[in-house]
Amino acid sequence: MPSEPERKAHPTGADDGTEALARARAAVAAVVDPEIPILTLEDLGILRGVAHQDGEIVVELTPTYIGCPATFAIRLAVEAALAAAGLPKARVVTRLSPPWSTDAITEAGRRKLKAFGIAPPAHATGPGALFCDPEVACPRCGSTNTRKLSEFGSTACKAQWRCEACREPFDYFKCI
Amino acid sequence: MSMGSAHLSTSADSSASLGPAPHAPAAAVFGYLLSLGDDALVLGHRLSEWSGRGPTLEEDIALSNLALDLIGQARLCYAYAGEVEGEGRDEDALAYLRDEHAYRNLLLLEQPNGDFAMTMARHLLYAAFLDPYFKALAASADPRLAEIGAKAAKEMAYHLRHAAEWVIRLGDGTEESRTRTAAALDELWMYTGEMFEMDASETLLAAQGIAVDRGSLRPVWEATLARVLAEATLARPADRWMQCGGRAGRHSEHLGRLLAEMQVLHRAHPGASW
Numbered sequence: 001m002p003s004e005p006e007r008k009a010h011p012t013g014a015d016d017g018t019e020a021l022a023r024a025r026a027a028v029a030a031v032v033d034p035e036i037p038i039l040t041l042e043d044l045g046i047l048r049g050v051a052h053q054d055g056e057i058v059v060e061l062t063p064t065y066i067g068c069p070a071t072f073a074i075r076l077a078v079e080a081a082l083a084a085a086g087l088p089k090a091r092v093v094t095r096l097s098p099p100w101s102t103d104a105i106t107e108a109g110r111r112k113l114k115a116f117g118i119a120p121p122a123h124a125t126g127p128g129a130l131f132c133d134p135e136v137a138c139p140r141c142g143s144t145n146t147r148k149l150s151e152f153g154s155t156a157c158k159a160q161w162r163c164e165a166c167r168e169p170f171d172y173f174k175c176i
Numbered sequence: 177m178s179m180g181s182a183h184l185s186t187s188a189d190s191s192a193s194l195g196p197a198p199h200a201p202a203a204a205v206f207g208y209l210l211s212l213g214d215d216a217l218v219l220g221h222r223l224s225e226w227s228g229r230g231p232t233l234e235e236d237i238a239l240s241n242l243a244l245d246l247i248g249q250a251r252l253c254y255a256y257a258g259e260v261e262g263e264g265r266d267e268d269a270l271a272y273l274r275d276e277h278a279y280r281n282l283l284l285l286e287q288p289n290g291d292f293a294m295t296m297a298r299h300l301l302y303a304a305f306l307d308p309y310f311k312a313l314a315a316s317a318d319p320r321l322a323e324i325g326a327k328a329a330k331e332m333a334y335h336l337r338h339a340a341e342w343v344i345r346l347g348d349g350t351e352e353s354r355t356r357t358a359a360a361l362d363e364l365w366m367y368t369g370e371m372f373e374m375d376a377s378e379t380l381l382a383a384q385g386i387a388v389d390r391g392s393l394r395p396v397w398e399a400t401l402a403r404v405l406a407e408a409t410l411a412r413p414a415d416r417w418m419q420c421g422g423r424a425g426r427h428s429e430h431l432g433r434l435l436a437e438m439q440v441l442h443r444a445h446p447g448a449s450w
Contacts, residue, residue: 063248065245065248066245066248066249066252066328066331067244067245067246067247067248067249068244096323096324096326096327097319097322097327099323099326099327101330149234150235150237150238151238151334151337151338152234152237152238152338153237156241156245160234176330176331
């Protein structure tokens with residue numbers, strides 16, 4: 001099928017967008033979070049959609065935290081991935097609603113986090129709970145004899161915890 | 177705010193289909209958005225002043241995280257304000273190119289950080305208000321404000337938790353930490369009344385279901401404070417004369433100094449990009 005790569009490299013613009021859309025989806029699906037590079041945007045649950053509208057690709061993203069500095073880097077990475085896939089006519093839009101939740105992290109994403117040494121979020125806690133800590137299993141030894149060191153960590157989405165069983169400090173991807 | 181020419185806008189293209197509710201006077205919505213944005217930016221800047229100076233590494237990181245949330249809130253409000261105003265001002269123009277008399281933030285939020293007890297007391301007093309405020313804003317008749325409220329409410333929950341935990345630890349701590357925390361609450365109390373005040377245009381927006389009726393949140397605020405202060409073994413300061421004027425641009429001298437530091441780079445290199 002010699003014509004296939006040729007067509008990918010030089011889109012004719014005459015197709016109905018189906019092929020471009022498939023290529024865009026594949027390109028965006030491969031983009032990873034700059035701060036947790038084991039997670040794709042889909043794993044993280046911040047990819048809200050990829051569509052073909054009026055001859056251009058429109059990618060919808062939602063931010064994790066309101067002030068997350070990675071948001072801009074992610075947007076650039078998506079634009080770069082689309083350009084590299086031969087789709088320069090692309091636009092990234094931000095959707096705030098409904099607000100992102102750690103429940104949007106996929107099962108695959110949760111497994112990758114754990115394998116990477118980051119405890120995945122316990123499932124959603126009620127909003128506004130004034131004093132409560134979730135039960136968090138150590139990503140290394142699995143013990144739930146763990147302790148929160150600080151609710152705030154190296155990125156907005158992580159907290160610092162320590163396992164009292166194996167004494168390993170670890171990041172916990174906190175619920176929001 | 178943007179870095180150089182790379183505008184980190186999350187707005188202009190974000191919810192293009194969402195705009196102010198019909199019949200809402202644009203000037204009132206613009207002013208309201210500035211109030212929300214200025215509150216967030218000024219407190220966010222204050223917290224960022226702790227970066228590299230926190231009492232412990234964990235707390236240094238915590239305060240920077242909290243600052244980032246607030247600056248994120250400010251950016252959403254300013255970007256929307258610029259669209260509503262329709263005169264081409266973006267979030268940078270609104271943050272960096274307005275002088276103190278044009279800032280509408282609450283006086284509480286421009287107060288200097290003082291010691292750590294003062295910073296945490298200020299944060300408790302405000303987060304106990306802002307947490308229910310954003311929850312209520314999530315039901316705004318203006319869809320853009322509603323989504324900002326829904327997003328920010330999730331984050332304010334842990335702002336409140338963090339400040340409450342510290343006030344409890346400090347109040348129910350050593351004689352020194354207790355004395356300082358009680359003094360901080362006492363000093364800041366006169367700025368709390370302004371949180372519940374609304375001018376005529378905000379009252380109008382509240383009547384239209386766009387803004388939140390600030391006064392309606394007082395019972396929740398009082399209940400949260402009562403719970404936290406009881407656990408901290410601290411007394412609620414007695415009500416007294418309340419300072420106001422921030423919303424009308426009448427500020428303490430502290431805001432001018434804060435803005436000077438925050439705005440100097442942008443103003444020294446107008447239009448610079450990198």
